[in-house]
Amino acid sequence: MHKLIKNEFIKLHYRKKFVITIIIFALICGLFSFAYSKVQKYSTPDAQISILNKSKTQLQNEKDSTSDSTKKEQLEQSISGIDSQIDQLKTSKASTSSKNWKASLKNQIDSLKDQKNSATDISSDNAKETYNKQIIFYQYFIDHNIKPQANGSFSAFNFLDSLFKLLGSLFIPIIIAILSADIVSGEYTPPTMKMLLTRPASRSKILISKFVAILASSIIIITVIELVSYLIMGIIYGFDNPMYPVLVGTKYTSSAIKLSQDSTGLIPVLGSSYIIATWKFIIQMFLFQLLYILACCSLFILFSTILRSSTLSMTLSILATIVVNILSSISYLAKATPFFFSTYGSISSILDSSIIQSTGVTYITPLFGCIFLIVFSAICYSISAYVFHKKDINI
Incomplete structure (x- = not known):
């Protein structure tokens, strides 16, 4: 054989x-x-912040060069949205690089527990187990002393x-x-x-x-x-x-x-x-x-x-x-x-x-x-x- x-x-x-x-x-x-390696370079918080800052600069220049009040207001809202995204990225980056990441995770766990208790189980998004999965996920990091990876x-x-x-x-x-x-x-x-x-x-x-x-x-x-x-x-x-x-x-x-x-x-x-x-x-x-x-x-x-x-x-x-x-x-x-x-x-x-x-x-x-x-x-x-x-x- x-x-x-x-x-x-x-x-x-x-x-x-x-x-x-x-x-x-x-x-x-x-x-x-x-x-994959090329895409990953543009998905880091720093790369995303840099891209958003460039978009913000372009919108700011466009806002400064227009005299249309309605368009200015629309551009201002867009800039405000970009600022919000940048702040979220900076917060996310700081939380994963901070020495107090365990305390940050504990706060998130407490918040998730409150949301879990008030969940209605009507859909997957607001089901109790959806919050429970995040809770046990974060708790695992704390229990095993593993620092979460940055987004x-x-x-x-x-x-x-x-x-x-x-x-x-x-x-x-x-x-x-x-x-x-x-x-x-x-x-x-x-x-x-x-x-x-x-x-x-x-x-x-x-x-x-x-x-x-x-x-x-x-x-x-x-x-x-x-x-x-x-x-x-x-x-x-x-x-x-x-x-x-x-x-x-x-x-x-x-x-x-x-x-x-x-x-x-x-x-x-x-x-x-x-x-x-x-x-x-x-x-x-x-x-x-x-x-x-x-x-x-x-x-x-x-x-x-x-x-x-x-x-x-x-x-x-x-x-x-x-x-x-x-x-x-x-x-x-x-x-x-x-x-x-x-x-x-x-x-x-x-x-x-x-x-x-x-x-x-x-x-x-x-x-x-x-x-x-x-x-x-x-x-x-x-x-x-x-x-x-x-x-x-x-x-």
């Missing part, structure tokens, strides 16, 4: 598209890393989270589709399948060896490039405190009142949220991604098994990925979102339950996601095995 797997690895890794795919995926991650400061964890979101639903499936499109169908042209089946190995072992080769290769390529990107950005800009808090576990229930047509009508359940450390959340992200890669490989090897043409297999795989992504974005199909495999490419939104707010489906939990991906993979592979076992090899 191991010889079959080794042989499939060799065949896969010596294909030109294998190297090209790695280069393309690495370039995507590299370009995103560069773009807009670079976070290696936020970078990794953004990278996963960029790659998950679209790029990872497409990369796997390109790699696996001809894993079976490619054996028909040139006709090597008949020769392969003359070896003393069952069809089951042949298909398993191909599946293991594409699964392991996909995991290695994707995980290694993501980790390298994360490490490089962390080395350049600094890593987060591994104990930094991440809010997870929030459960939702239907509200008695739906405030708007676009509202999901859900409110968070009081006491359902809890905090885990950043390092644990990152490990969970990578582990969940392994299941997602497993599901993608299972689906695309099914296409490769059913179809004899590598081109058709690749085209169908990529089209399936794009179509499923489009369907999952249609609000009318929100209830079907849990049954689109691409939904689970948005890993952090699954783990922190934020996807429930956007879809209105309360059972899209990490546990449901794991079960769905495993069952989906098993079904796809079982069909592939059945088709491959029954297929006539007429070459």
